[in-house]
Amino acid sequence: MNVSFAGCGFLGIYHVGVASCFKKYAPNLFVDKTAGASAGAIAACCLLCNSPLGQITSDVIRVASQARAKTLGPFNPTFNITKILRSGLEEILPENCHEIVNGKLHVSLTRVYDRRNVIISHFESKEDLIQALLCSAFIPFFSGYFPPKFRGVRYADGGFSDNLPVLDENTITVSPFCGESDICPQDSNVSLLQINLANTSIELSRENLYRMARILFPPEPEILSRMCQQGFDDALKFLQRNQLISCTRCLSVTSTFQLSQTVEETLRHDLECTDCKVQRQVALLDSLPETVTSILQEAIDSANKGLVNWVFRHRGSSLISVLALPYVLPRDIAHATFLRFCDAIPKLTGDFAQLALSLVKFIVAVIKKMNDKREQFSAKFSCQLAITEYREYDMPGAINFIRNKYNFDFTFDLNNGGLPHSQSEALSLNTQAAEDYLQHHYQPLHAIQEDGQGEKPLAESHHDDTFEQILEVTSHQDAVMAYYYLDSKNQVKVKEIFDVTDADTSAILAPEERVQNADLQFDSFIEGEKYESSCNWQLAGDPDEAYLDTFQMDASDFTKEMNVNERGSPSDHEASYMIFES
Amino acid sequence: MAALRSAEEKLLAVVKSRLRGRYIDIGNSVGNKKCKIWTLSLNEASKCLPLVMLHGFASGVGLWCMNFDAFASTRPVHAFDILGFGRSSRPSFSSDALEAEGQMVQSIEDWRKAMGLEEFILMGHSMGGFLAASYAIRFPDRVKHLILADPWGFPEKPINQEKFNIPTWVRVIATVLQPFNPLWGVRAAGPLGPKLVAKIRPDLIKKFSSIIPNSDEVIPNYIYHCNAQTPSGESAFHAMMAQFGWAKYPMINRIDSLNKEIPITLIYGSRSWVDQTPGNEIKAKRPDSYVEIQAINGAGHHVYADRPENFNHLVNIACDSTEHGSLFTTN
Numbered sequence: 001m002n003v004s005f006a007g008c009g010f011l012g013i014y015h016v017g018v019a020s021c022f023k024k025y026a027p028n029l030f031v032d033k034t035a036g037a038s039a040g041a042i043a044a045c046c047l048l049c050n051s052p053l054g055q056i057t058s059d060v061i062r063v064a065s066q067a068r069a070k071t072l073g074p075f076n077p078t079f080n081i082t083k084i085l086r087s088g089l090e091e092i093l094p095e096n097c098h099e100i101v102n103g104k105l106h107v108s109l110t111r112v113y114d115r116r117n118v119i120i121s122h123f124e125s126k127e128d129l130i131q132a133l134l135c136s137a138f139i140p141f142f143s144g145y146f147p148p149k150f151r152g153v154r155y156a157d158g159g160f161s162d163n164l165p166v167l168d169e170n171t172i173t174v175s176p177f178c179g180e181s182d183i184c185p186q187d188s189n190v191s192l193l194q195i196n197l198a199n200t201s202i203e204l205s206r207e208n209l210y211r212m213a214r215i216l217f218p219p220e221p222e223i224l225s226r227m228c229q230q231g232f233d234d235a236l237k238f239l240q241r242n243q244l245i246s247c248t249r250c251l252s253v254t255s256t257f258q259l260s261q262t263v264e265e266t267l268r269h270d271l272e273c274t275d276c277k278v279q280r281q282v283a284l285l286d287s288l289p290e291t292v293t294s295i296l297q298e299a300i301d302s303a304n305k306g307l308v309n310w311v312f313r314h315r316g317s318s319l320i321s322v323l324a325l326p327y328v329l330p331r332d333i334a335h336a337t338f339l340r341f342c343d344a345i346p347k348l349t350g351d352f353a354q355l356a357l358s359l360v361k362f363i364v365a366v367i368k369k370m371n372d373k374r375e376q377f378s379a380k381f382s383c384q385l386a387i388t389e390y391r392e393y394d395m396p397g398a399i400n401f402i403r404n405k406y407n408f409d410f411t412f413d414l415n416n417g418g419l420p421h422s423q424s425e426a427l428s429l430n431t432q433a434a435e436d437y438l439q440h441h442y443q444p445l446h447a448i449q450e451d452g453q454g455e456k457p458l459a460e461s462h463h464d465d466t467f468e469q470i471l472e473v474t475s476h477q478d479a480v481m482a483y484y485y486l487d488s489k490n491q492v493k494v495k496e497i498f499d500v501t502d503a504d505t506s507a508i509l510a511p512e513e514r515v516q517n518a519d520l521q522f523d524s525f526i527e528g529e530k531y532e533s534s535c536n537w538q539l540a541g542d543p544d545e546a547y548l549d550t551f552q553m554d555a556s557d558f559t560k561e562m563n564v565n566e567r568g569s570p571s572d573h574e575a576s577y578m579i580f581e582s
Numbered sequence: 583m584a585a586l587r588s589a590e591e592k593l594l595a596v597v598k599s600r601l602r603g604r605y606i607d608i609g610n611s612v613g614n615k616k617c618k619i620w621t622l623s624l625n626e627a628s629k630c631l632p633l634v635m636l637h638g639f640a641s642g643v644g645l646w647c648m649n650f651d652a653f654a655s656t657r658p659v660h661a662f663d664i665l666g667f668g669r670s671s672r673p674s675f676s677s678d679a680l681e682a683e684g685q686m687v688q689s690i691e692d693w694r695k696a697m698g699l700e701e702f703i704l705m706g707h708s709m710g711g712f713l714a715a716s717y718a719i720r721f722p723d724r725v726k727h728l729i730l731a732d733p734w735g736f737p738e739k740p741i742n743q744e745k746f747n748i749p750t751w752v753r754v755i756a757t758v759l760q761p762f763n764p765l766w767g768v769r770a771a772g773p774l775g776p777k778l779v780a781k782i783r784p785d786l787i788k789k790f791s792s793i794i795p796n797s798d799e800v801i802p803n804y805i806y807h808c809n810a811q812t813p814s815g816e817s818a819f820h821a822m823m824a825q826f827g828w829a830k831y832p833m834i835n836r837i838d839s840l841n842k843e844i845p846i847t848l849i850y851g852s853r854s855w856v857d858q859t860p861g862n863e864i865k866a867k868r869p870d871s872y873v874e875i876q877a878i879n880g881a882g883h884h885v886y887a888d889r890p891e892n893f894n895h896l897v898n899i900a901c902d903s904t905e906h907g908s909l910f911t912t913n
Contacts, residue, residue, distance in 0.1 A: 169880055173853070180785075180853040180882035187855075193764055194855070194883070195782040201882065203855050205827070209752045241852075241877075 002167045003047070006175035006200050007038025007108075007136075007159035009215035010067075013060050013224045014176035015043035017231025018183055020053050020289050025236065025245045035106035035119070035165040037158030037198075040174070041136045042089070045129070048101045051092045054291035057228070059088050061299040064218035072329070073217050074142065077336030082134055082143050089130045098123040107132045108158030108165045112147050117161035120150075142216055163198035172238070176227065177202045177211055183238045185230050221299035228296060232288045586642075586669055586807035592800045593644035596793050599624045599654045608692035612665060612685045613673030619693050620669035621662040624650055630657035631703055631726055631905050633897075636690075637661070638708030638884075639734070639819055640765055642668030642808045648793060649886050652894035657901060660697065664710065665689040666815020668808050675818035679830040682818040687717045694724060703901050705729035707886060708856075709819060712736070715833050715840070722841035727904040729847045729897060732883050735822070735829030736837075736860035760825070763816045765809045775806040789887040834860045838867060845872035847900040851881035851888060874900070 003022075005015050034044035046056055063084055070076035094100070102122055109118045109132070123129040128151075135148050135155035147154040158165070164173055164181070175181035179194060179201035193204040202208055218224065239245050288296075311317055345352075479496035487493055594601060605618040622643050633653050635646055643661045653659045663670040665686060675682045690713065694702075704725045706714030711733025718725040771778040780787060780802040790797040809816070824830040840846075846868075848861040858877065865873040876896050881888035 179855060180851070182853055182880075184853075186857065196785040197782075199785070201785060201853075206748050206752050206756050209755065210748055213749075213752075242879075 002033040002035065002171040003044070004034070004164055004166055004171050004173050005036035005040030005043045006164040006173070006177070006181070007036065007040045007157065008176045008211075009039055009139075010060070010064055010218035010224075011176040011211060011214060011227060012039030012043055013057070013064075013228045014185075014231035015040060015174060016053060016057055016060065016292065017228040017233075017288060018174050018235040019043060019047050020292050021232045021235035021239070022047070023053070024289060025239055033104050033106060033121075033167055035108065035167055035171070036136075037108035037163050037165065038137045038139075040164070041105075041107045041158065042085075042133055045097070045101055045105050045107075045133060046092065048105055049093055049097045052291075053289070054295055055092060057292045057295045058299075059092070061221055061224060061295065063088075064224060065221065065299070065303070067218050068220075070332070072325070075216075077333045078339070080144075080336075082138065082148070085134060085137060086130060089133060090126075093126060093130070095126060098126050098129045101129065105129075106165055106167060107136050108162045109136050109150070109155040110158055110161040112154040112156050115161065117158070117165075118155070119162075119165055139216070159198055159200075161198060163200040166199070174231075174235075175200055176231065177208050178205055179203045179208070183231075183234045185234055221296065221303045225293075225296035225300055228292065229288055583669065583811070586804070586811075589800065589804040589807050590642065590644045590669070593647050593794065593804055594622075596647050597624075597650045599651050601650070602626065606662070606693055606696045608665075608689055608696055611688050611692055612675065615671065615673045617665060617671040617673055617689065619662050619665060619671070619689070621660060621693070621697070622650075624654035624659040625656075626658050628656070628658045631701065631901070632658040632660055632699060633901060634694075634699070634702045634704050635659065635661040636664060636704070636706035636710030636714050637667070638706075638710050640667075640809055640816070641805065644668075644804050644808075645884075645887065648790070648890040649894055649897075652890075652898060653901075656898070657905075660699070660702075662693060664713065664815060666818055672812045672814035674814055675821065677817070677821050679822045679824075682821045683713070683716055683831070686713055686818060687720055690717050691721055691724075694721075700724070701726050703727040703729065703904060705731065705897065706733065707731040708734045708883065712822075712829065712833055715837065718844055719836060719840050722844060725844055727845050727847065727900060728840075729849065729900055731849045731893070732851050732854050732856045732885050733833070733848070734856065736833045736864075737828075737857045738832040738834060739824060739828040763813050763820050765813065765816060768806060768809055769813070775810060776802040779805050785882070786884070786887075789884060834863055837864055840868075842868065842871045845874075845900075845904065847874045847896070848876065849885055849893060849896055850875070850877045851883055851885040852877045852879045853881060854883040854885070856883060 005018075008014065034048055036042070036044035063081070066084070067074040067079055067081075070079055073079075074081065104121070105123075106119050106121045109120060110116070111118050120132050123132060131148065131150050135150045136158045137143070138147050138156050139159075140147065140156060147156045149155075164175060166173065172183065173181040174183040176185065177200065178185050178187040181201065185207070187203065187205045187207045195202050195204060202212075214223075219227075474496070482494060482496040484492050484494050602623045604621055604623075606621050608617050608619055610616050620643070635643075635649075635653075637643060637645060642663050646661050650659060650661070666672050666675060675685050701724060704714045704718060704727070706712070706729075708731075711730040712735035714725075714728060714730065715733065715736075718728045768775050768778060776799075780798060783802075783805070786805065787797050787801045790801055794800055822830055846864065848864070850856065850858045850861065858875075861873075861875040865875060878885050878889045878892045878896070881892070886893045
């Protein structure tokens with residue numbers, strides 16, 4: 001005979017009761033096949049492997065109490081049913097379990113991609129078998145988010161397609177729901193209405209409604225125990241009804257004939273045996289085996305005794321636990337996420353590296369895109385000039401050495417102004433605006449030393465210049481430095497700085513100055529270098545790039561040493577830097 | 583009604599014997615309204631004791647389609663839609679349990695008169711079994727053998743035998759649904775009704791799939807249209823019920839008043855939700871009468887469709903032995 005167990009989540013304890021009854025009174029029934037879905041498949045497998053019922057009972061109760069202990073019950077993120085099941089199965093099933101159950105155990109699975117039912121009955125290894133059982137017990141969102149794979153295909157709970165696989169006409173169906181099954185509870189509240197979900201007939205009664213809710217949310221140990229007892233009683237009733245209970249002597253006889261005889265024949269054989277009759281009478285008064293009841297009783301006691309349990313049974317405490325949900329849940333979720341992450345790390349290293357790489361690529365692409373679209377630049381233009389002036393008096397006896405030093409240091413922050421949008425625009429120049437801009441930002445940091453009469457500020461000498469002077473200088477001289485910048489009106493300004501100290505033109509210098517200047521020694525390198533750099537600026541086609549550079553001139557480049565005529569007044573002989581706007 | 587007719591025709595197309603379907607006028611005994619009862623007759627020419635079949639709750643004559651041929655091979659067979667169900671009229675019944683039951687039984691008697699039948703074998707399934715027993719008590723002379731297939735309404739409601747404390751929310755749902763007719767959900771589904779029936783009772787389709795070509799469409803359609811109209815029979819049934827599923831006046835307490843001469847055969851489905859203990863009780867209560875109890879292995883509540891061969895065989899044996907007067911020897 002074949003037995004099929006219905007999938008039923010935590011109601012699987014009912015199957016334990018049924019199995020213990022079968023083991024006790026009809027051990028000869030199980031030479032043939034078993035089938036099941038979800039918890040039923042596990043029950044069917046354990047039955048074939050002759051797993052210790054006591055251990056299974058304590059496992060079920062342990063898992064149930066674990067699920068009950070947490071907020072949200074089994075839906076608490078830290079409750080990982082698949083993991084618990086795997087470790088439990090690994091422990092309970094013998095190493096050669098796949099050999100025992102091969103061809104006998106039929107596990108009902110639901111293939112995820114087409115939601116069809118698949119029945120698996122051949123297993124290559126213990127791991128293979130456990131994986132099939134876990135697939136069969138996978139309820140989306142309850143067990144996890146992604147269905148597990150079995151031989152490369154994703155499967156979910158067999159209960160979605162065929163919760164009670166029937167192998168042939170003589171299959172004994174076992175279901176913890178009151179309905180049309182061979183072994184099932186008979187509810188006191190019968191109802192004419194039935195539904196048939198995934199091949200499991202379920203009567204629409206109050207008890208069944210309650211049982212349905214208990215598939216995922218396990219009840220108290222007391223009720224679990226009663227369900228187990230119910231399974232035992234129902235199985236016993238079935239055996240009695242079908243005259244399947246026999247004494248040990250008859251059992252041994254029938255088992256030898258099992259191959260050729262049908263069950264019907266062995267039944268008739270049973271009826272005449274007085275020992276069998278006695279056995280049947282004894283069975284009437286029997287209940288669950290000791291191993292199972294003791295564990296159940298222990299669980300009930302531990303759930304009922306003690307002050308803590310008394311407090312937790314109180315209605316107020318359940319209210320508190322509901323109210324505390326918003327505080328407890330995030331912690332649990334974080335905890336669970338962390339645990340799962342830790343679990344997944346070894347599997348994910350390869351993926352993770354790839355993920356990081358693609359993330360970096362993405363960020364780079366985003367930045368590039370932003371740069372293309374929004375041309376916003378931060379540019380600072382700073383220039384430091386240090387001008388040192390030495391004055392020597394040839395008067396005997398008087399060491400009247402005056403040393404002047406001009407240090408200027410100015411900074412343009414181009415962020416203050418807008419930017420040119422095109423090259424041509426950038427080249428249109430506006431002198432006055434640039435002048436304003438420069439003046440505005442021109443900050444002489446310090447004049448390090450002021451000896452003697454001191455110096456006139458540079459800006460003053462600037463004002464003394466006439467337009468003719470400017471024209472003269474610009475037409476004959478090369479700029480020491482030229483630079484472009486942008487003013488507040490989005491126009492590029494070109495500034496050229498001319499070193500007029502050594503300019504040998506009459507426009508600037510008095511004749512005697514020119515004579516003296518001829519004696520001065522300059523480092524020609526400076527001029528050349530600066531000229532070049534201004535050239536570079538113009539050549540650089542993209543104004544953006546140019547602005548991006550922070551142009552900083554080393555002060556030493558501009559430090560010039562001069563010997564100035566002793567007679568010359570400071571104002572006359574200062575090294576003048578003329579700034580022209582063109 | 584037209585939809586029901588076409589659905590029924592599709593179902594009955596599998597019956598090989600010649601079928602005659604007609605409306606029988608039974609007058610206005612119920613609800614002061616002219617009532618008609620849809621009747622199917624087979625093998626009317628036969629002189630044997632006729633068999634009258636009463637269907638169960640929420641179904642109709644069509645569901646007997648797998649049994650007609652076997653029964654009609656030897657004797658005349660009459661099957662009709664009980665008043666308030668299927669294609670028969672749907673008058674409003676009393677809301678009192680006993681009165682409603684009386685009206686139903688009276689309608690069967692009126693039908694018998696209109697049909698001109700004197701004696702017959704009465705077979706009822708589920709609710710039909712309850713009515714058949716009630717009819718046999720009231721009109722014992724007409725019934726030669728009472729065959730009850732998984733009959734409803736025999737056991738008494740046990741006093742508070744709940745296995746566990748039913749939580750409040752379940753009680754609330756049950757209490758809210760209590761006043762509704764049992765099949766309100768199917769009617770509420772409207773045009774989706776057949777789909778709903780197919781969804782919640784795929785087992786019914788499966789039972790018939792071996793002989794009906796496109797049973798996944800025909801069966802839900804038939805069941806839906808049987809119950810989509812005014813639920814007058816359903817209301818009467820609801821009135822006869824005490825709480826979900828129990829009879830207000832269980833037949834087990836009234837079976838004593840059944841004539842001892844009438845033999846009873848009870849055929850249960852081994853998987854059915856129907857409690858089989860009343861069968862044994864009846865047997866104990868009627869030591870001098872013929873009471874035969876059969877359980878068909880692997881069959882559910884719809885015994886006649888789950889294991890049609892076994893069922894037909896058992897019924898035929900019962901009918902034949904009644905006819906030949908050999909019943910008491912087999913007991």
